[in-house]
Amino acid sequence: MLGHSNVKAKIICLCLTIVVLLGACSGQESNGATEDGEFNDSVKLVLNWFPKSQHGGAYAAQENGIYEENGLDVTLEPGGPQVSPIQIVASGKAEFGLAHADQLVMARNEGIELVSVAATMQGSPQALMFHEGHGVEDFSDLNGRQAFIQPGIPYWQYLKNSYDLSGVEELSYSGEYSIFMQDPEVVSQSFVTSEPYFMELEGIATETLLISESGYDPYNIVLFTTKEYIEENEETVKRFVDSYLDGWYSYQDSPDTIHEVINEANPEIELEALEFEEETQREFIFGGEAEQNGVGYMTEERWQLLIDQLLELEMLDEEFDPNEIFTTEFLPEN
Structure with missing residues (x-):
């Protein structure tokens, strides 16, 4: 009888374990949401250069807990002369990257399906x-x-x-x-x-x-991802774009603290240089069309003009619809 009791107890434990495991699995959604509505998505953003003030919004969102508040665990990967955010994101080794608008148009010309989701700088410095x-x-x-x-x-x-x-x-x-x-x-x-x-x-x-x-003035420091990633992770993209843009307003309010964070990530650049960059880039980020429409704003007309200019220079093989390379779907409504 004692042997039968042990076997019965083991069966009961095994069943309970299976129930717990099935319950844990069912609590996870494909978009990273759990049963209680919380998110826990890990994503990587590849910078277009070594950490500088032009990345202040990205670092502010991390330092001030904005990513975390939006259910994101974000890794910021520095760029550099040997780092191509476009190639890294296109290969699936990172979810998001930063590049200039003309670089993204040139990548589209090569058949790389990237989509711009926010323009950090309205004009080019x-x-x-x-x-x-x-x-x-x-x-x-x-x-x-x-x-x-x-x-x-x-x-x-x-x-x-x-x-x-x-x-x-x-x-x-x-x-x-x-x-x-x-x-x-x-x-x-x-x-x-x-x-x-x-x-x-x-x-x-x-x-x-x-x-x-x-007359040549493409958007600069453009946030982008792949068409495929948007199709499969629309909610995550929305939360990341919201966090990134909120980070820029946070950085605008208190840049000094974030300069120390950037200096720690890139000791080669001094605090005084970060302050100069932050002051001189304000108009490019918060001025122009962003003044009325918010940071990240983009228009079809601007993208079309850039495509037309690169076509005229014979730097593109053929014309394509600008809506293939950018979307305002994730930008705040004004």
């Missing part, structure tokens, strides 16, 4: 930098000078197509500024949010000419 007082008032004034430009960068192709720059000696940009600092007639590509500050530290006064003044 890309610019040509030159020594103060050295006569560059228009793009045509570049003739007769050396210009350090990244090979293949779309805006340079646009400038050459719009202006006669046959008198410019193009030099490959590598991020090194020794020649620029020594020769007051040299011009270099830059971002108004960073390089002028570093030149000032070297005692060199500079001026800049925004590329956008030529």
Whole structure:
């Protein structure tokens, strides 16, 4: 009898274990929601460069618990010269990435189905930098000078197509500024949010000419994911976009704390440089159409214009519908 009792007890325990396991499994939804409505989704965001103020909203959302409040466990992966957020996200090794709008259009031209879900910067802070007082008032004034430009960068192709720059000696940009600092007639590509500050530290006064003044002004630091990920994880995408945008408003209210977090993630950049970048990028993030419509705002007209410009430059094989590459579905309604 004792043996039969032991067997019976073991059977009862086994049945209870199965019931518990089945109950735990049934409490999980395909979108990461549990029975009580909570979420616990792990996602990765690949930055377009080493951590800087241009990523302040992403870090603020993490530091201030905004991701967590929205049921997200987010990993922020730094970018760099050897890191391609587009390739990483397209391969499924990360759920979200940051890139410039023209990079995403070029990727679509290569058959990579990415979708932009929010534009961090309404305009581009890309610019040509030159020594103060050295006569560059228009793009045509570049003739007769050396210009350090990244090979293949779309805006340079646009400038050459719009202006006669046959008198410019193009030099490959590598991020090194020794020649620029020594020769007051040299011009270099830059971002108004960073390089002028570093030149000032070297005692060199500079001026800049925004590329956008030529008519080429794509969205910058665009948040994107894949078409497939949106189709399978619509709720997660919505919560991530909400968190990311809320992070930018949080960063706007108290940037100093987040600068310390970014400095810890990237010790190569000092707090003063982060402060300069944060101040000079405000208009690009919170100004323009974002002032009335909110951070992240995008329009079909802007995407269509960019596609048309790249088509004219023969950098695209064929035209495609801009709605294939962006959506406002996850942006707040205004």
